[in-house]
Amino acid sequence: xxxxxxxxxxxxxxxxxxxxxxxxxxxxxxxxxxxxxxxxxxxxxxxxxxxxxxxxxxxxxxxxxxxxxxxxxxxxxxxxxxxxxxxxxxxxxxxxxxxxxxxxxxxxxxxxxxxxxxxxxxxxxxxxxxxxxxxxxxxxxxxxxxxxxxxxxxxxxxxxxxxxxxxxxxxxxxxxxxxxxxxxxxxxxxxxxxxxxxxxxxxxxxxxxxxxxxxxxxxxxxxxxxxxxxxxxxxxxxxxxxxxxxxxxxxxxxxxxxxxxxxxxxxxxxxxxxxxxxxxxxxxx
Amino acid sequence: xxxxxxxxxxxxxxxxxxxxxxxxxxxxxxxxxxxxxxxxxxxxxxxxxxxxxxxxxxxxxxxxxxxxxxxxxxxxxxxxxxxxxxxxxxxxxxxxxxxxxxxxxxxxxxxxxxxxxxxxxxxxxxxxxxxxxxxxxxxxxxxxxxxxxxxxxxxxxxxxxxxxxxxxxxxxxxxxxxxxxxxxxxxxxxxxxxxxxxxxxxxxxxxxxxxxxxxxxxxxxxxxxxxxxxxxxxxxxxxxxxxxxxxxxxxxxxxxxxxxxxxxxx
Numbered sequence: 001x002x003x004x005x006x007x008x009x010x011x012x013x014x015x016x017x018x019x020x021x022x023x024x025x026x027x028x029x030x031x032x033x034x035x036x037x038x039x040x041x042x043x044x045x046x047x048x049x050x051x052x053x054x055x056x057x058x059x060x061x062x063x064x065x066x067x068x069x070x071x072x073x074x075x076x077x078x079x080x081x082x083x084x085x086x087x088x089x090x091x092x093x094x095x096x097x098x099x100x101x102x103x104x105x106x107x108x109x110x111x112x113x114x115x116x117x118x119x120x121x122x123x124x125x126x127x128x129x130x131x132x133x134x135x136x137x138x139x140x141x142x143x144x145x146x147x148x149x150x151x152x153x154x155x156x157x158x159x160x161x162x163x164x165x166x167x168x169x170x171x172x173x174x175x176x177x178x179x180x181x182x183x184x185x186x187x188x189x190x191x192x193x194x195x196x197x198x199x200x201x202x203x204x205x206x207x208x209x210x211x212x213x214x215x216x217x218x219x220x221x222x223x224x225x226x227x228x229x230x231x232x233x234x235x236x237x238x239x240x241x242x243x244x245x246x247x248x249x250x251x252x253x254x255x256x257x258x259x260x261x262x263x264x265x266x267x268x269x270x271x272x273x274x275x276x277x278x279x280x281x282x283x284x285x
Numbered sequence: 286x287x288x289x290x291x292x293x294x295x296x297x298x299x300x301x302x303x304x305x306x307x308x309x310x311x312x313x314x315x316x317x318x319x320x321x322x323x324x325x326x327x328x329x330x331x332x333x334x335x336x337x338x339x340x341x342x343x344x345x346x347x348x349x350x351x352x353x354x355x356x357x358x359x360x361x362x363x364x365x366x367x368x369x370x371x372x373x374x375x376x377x378x379x380x381x382x383x384x385x386x387x388x389x390x391x392x393x394x395x396x397x398x399x400x401x402x403x404x405x406x407x408x409x410x411x412x413x414x415x416x417x418x419x420x421x422x423x424x425x426x427x428x429x430x431x432x433x434x435x436x437x438x439x440x441x442x443x444x445x446x447x448x449x450x451x452x453x454x455x456x457x458x459x460x461x462x463x464x465x466x467x468x469x470x471x472x473x474x475x476x477x478x479x480x481x482x483x484x485x486x487x488x489x490x491x492x493x494x495x496x497x498x499x500x501x502x503x504x505x506x507x508x509x510x511x512x513x514x515x516x517x518x519x520x521x522x523x524x525x526x527x528x529x530x531x532x533x534x535x536x537x538x539x540x541x542x543x544x545x546x547x548x549x550x551x
Contacts, residue, residue: 060509084511092509099499100506104418104450111521116511124521146453160510 003073003168003200004036004059004090010067011054028054030223031068036202036216038167041194043211043231044204046220047245052204055220056172059202060092073167088117091161093171097153106148106156107132107141113164124163131159134197135189151182155189162193168200169193175207183207208235208249212270219244236267251275296413302344303414306530307423313537314411320544321400321407329547330399336540337407346413351406362401369394421445426524439515447503455496462491 011029014022028051036042046052057063058070061077072090075082091113094100103109107128114124132138135155145153154174161169171190175183187210194201203210211217217234219227221244227234234241238248238256248256255269264282269275302310321333341348355362373390380386415423425442432438463473466487473484 062505062509084513087509087511092506094502094506094509096499096502098454099502102447102450102503102507102510104446108521112507112512113510115519115521116513118517118519121519121521121523124519128521145450164510 001071001074002035002037002040004034004202005071006032006034006055006058006065006068007071008033008068009055009058009065009070011051011058011063012066027223029058029065032220032223032225034218034225036168036200038200039194039198040200040215041191041213042200042202043214043217044202044220045206045208045211045217045234045246047206050220051223052220053172056092056170056202056204059090059168059170061086061090062092084117088164089167091164091166091169093154093157093161093169093174095173095176097150097157097177100157101145101153101160104144105141106137106143106145109145109156110141110160110163113160117164127163127165128159131163132156134162134193135159149182150178151185154178154182154186158186158189158193162197162199166199168202170202170204172204173206174203175205175210183210206246208247212249219246231270232268234268235270295416296346296350298345298414300343300345300414301529302340302410304529305414305533306524306526307415307419308427308524309526309530309533309537310411310415311420311423311427313533314408316537316541317407318404320541321403323544323548325396326547326551328551329544330396330403332540332543332547333403337403337410340410341406344410344414346410350413351409353409355402355405358401358405362398365397365401366394369397417449418446421449422522422524439518443515451496451499454499455492458495459488459492462488 009029009032010027012025012027015024015026017023030051032051032055034055044052044055054063058065058077059072061070061072061083064078070077072086075086075089077083077086101109102112110128110131111124114127119127128141129138132141135158137152137155137159140148140152140156145156148156158169158171158174169190174190175186178186190201190203191213193199203214205211212231212235214231217227217229217231218225219234219241226244227237227240235248235252238253241248249270251272251274252269255265255275259265259267265278269278317333317336324330324333341351370386370390371384373387373393375387375389377385378388378391412420421442424445425438428436428438467473471484471487473481473488476484
């Protein structure tokens with residue numbers, strides 16, 4: 001069993017009108033099976049309302065399944081005695097950077113998680129230092145979070161999670177509120193954590209560019225997993241992605257269109273470099 | 286930028302008073318206020334004045350900042366002085382028309398004025414030299430015994446520090462909503478007081494909604510980071526008394542004992 005495993009996970013919520021009468025039941029997550037290996041970089045893709053954030057909140061035991069089970073490192077999330085262990089092992093970064101920073105100074109915010117876990121003072125300082133260095137925010141440790149840019153704030157949030165020494169971090173659309181530069185900053189930091197520290201990453205996003213480095217991609221639609229595979233496999237199915245209202249990266253789309261008009265190209269080209277190499281090799285002679 | 290505003294009235298300086306443990310400063314402020322009511326002779330006030338002057342000098346905060354706090358209470362001060370001056374019975378000193386100033390009245394009025402202004406200046410010294418953050422830390426630690434009476438000390442301190450963190454964010458949000466409403470023709474400037482108050486409604490409603498949403502998000506983020514109240518929590522920056530704090534306590538005790546002795550023997 002991998003670090004994160006879900007078995008036929010179902011989550012339903014009840015819609016009520018203003019008087020509190022039941023209007024209907026919505027299945028936000030519908031029979032999802034995930035199995036994530038330690039050290040993997042997983043991307044979960046989907047447009048708004050596809051259930052991807054709801055799924056993420058199950059992994060951190062913020063929501064509990066209506067049916068089915070979620071295991072984090074072998075612990076059932078419905079087992080209340082393990083709740084804090086689960087939240088420590090599977091850290092979570094949310095969308096809005098302003099609403100998840102608690103401290104009034106960067107270093108205090110990063111220390112918040114370890115403080116809650118009862119880590120001794122001396123070790124808190126060591127953890128804060130190493131986490132801030134890991135996301136490249138160490139020189140800002142004395143700053144007020146209010147004066148940082150969106151990307152920097154999100155990196156502080158990530159540092160706050162890794163200071164708890166999790167085995168896995170879940171990022172719920174961490175870049176949705178950032179400008180393109182901030183997005184790159186955050187994704188670079190996340191990839192470094194995965195490569196260097198070996199932390200399992202589950203990245204939830206609707207930006208296609210962010211998933212090309214993932215080991216495994218799950219595409220969600222209306223609560224269930226519509227597609228799964230490596231980024232290359234996913235991007236070779238351009239028509240299906242379009243049906244799910246997802247944008248394909250421009251290079252991939254270009255390669256796809258070229259192929260459609262008769263050019264002999266491989267499936268699922270992900271980067272500009274890849275396409276230029278293929279084209280250059282083709283027209284050398 | 287609205288985010289650059291300083292909160293509270295902290296005055297940044299590098300002084301002994303700034304470096305003192307917040308608990309020392311809180312205790313000292315309380316002791317100083319009590320001492321003002323313990324002493325009842327002019328010698329006592331001279332001692333208090335000297336003590337206050339030395340502390341202000343050490344704090345390196347310009348005296349002007351201290352007096353600023355006085356503005357708020359000028360009115361109360363005047364009323365107190367006037368009432369005491371004219372309404373205290375005793376040996377008449379001056380008689381103006383039907384109003385009589387008595388000797389006792391003049392004495393009590395003078396003492397009241399000194400007490401109130403020393404009280405305000407004394408507490409300003411604390412707020413000017415302590416960041417809101419360390420103030421909440423100090424309060425949490427000092428009020429810990431109240432836990433025995435089921436007072437949620439840690440929770441109150443946490444709420445205070447979160448409120449402080451969100452003040453600039455909500456201010457900026459107010460600014461944003463205001464501009465959005467002005468862009469759509471809202472008028473916050475003209476009209477009488479009632480009209481102005483009514484114009485605030487389209488500002489306050491979205492602000493409240495957004496504040497609740499933020500609170501909800503923050504609570505979730507705190508839980509996700511294993512926050513479960515004050516139990517078994519360690520501190521990244523625990524408050525620890527240093528040599529200078531012990532000396533400060535010593536000086537404070539000497540001052541307070543002096544005040545009590547003045548009360549008894551003079």
